[in-house]
Amino acid sequence: MIQIHCPYCGETLPELEFAYAGEAHIDRPESPSAQTDEEWAEFLFMRQNVKGPHFERWRHVHGCGRFFNAVRNTITDRFYTTYKAGEPRPDLATLLEEDNK
């Protein structure tokens, strides 16, 4: 089973306690009514569908209940890091380098 580190609980726990919640760092447009249909559809539906390291949201649904962000390799399922919601996107090159050590 995959073990995921919850940045709020500070514990590494089984995947079963967590729920995947889609791609991370997608900002809702400030004024939706000013958006064209194409821009709105882009925000709602279009995702990167990354093969490899992916920035994504998870929720510790059977625990503290918090949403947080993670960087996971979609091929190997390896989690490079997890961090609290609202924190800046970590530098991917640094993460991969640290992981290779």
Added chain:
Amino acid sequence: MSKHISSLAPSVVVDTAAARVAVSQMIGRISLRARTNENGGDLAAVGKAIGVALPTQIGGRAKADGIEVACLGPDEWTLLVSLEQIEKVEDALAALYPSLPHSMTEVTGREVTLTIEGPQAAELLSIGAPRDISSIKVGQARRMLFDGATVVLWRDSETSFRMDVWNSFASFLATTLETGAKELAAELA
């Protein structure tokens, strides 16, 4: 106070050499969500109002006369309060609302507590919990998964636990624990 309609009645579910599982007496429950705000509202004020300081570490617990608190999330607590005191606690929290806006919900009728104790209590819990039970230290509590349902597990000693479960899952989880306790006892024999 919300009425309990379909709760399990207080009784012993199973009593074997491995573990004893019982349904506890009804107790008052409050779900509290709050956080320190920019206008000077402080969580310490909650502690003063209810008579016990809120633990801030997830899994932390605090206890005073007739009231017990566990921290479930960064801004979420569950309060177990004796039925005589629950209205007083609710009033004290409501009085705080103007200075510290928060969400306080009385959920007495939502859950029932199972007590699990005995030499193999921790092993019994491991049949339904994906997480390592030994990672929950004595004197802590956690919200976690048990056999598909979200529960709050309180560890009171190495071999005694309390499990708060929602009514709708209670009889199912009690059956799981009953089966497990019997199997563990059969292995001992």
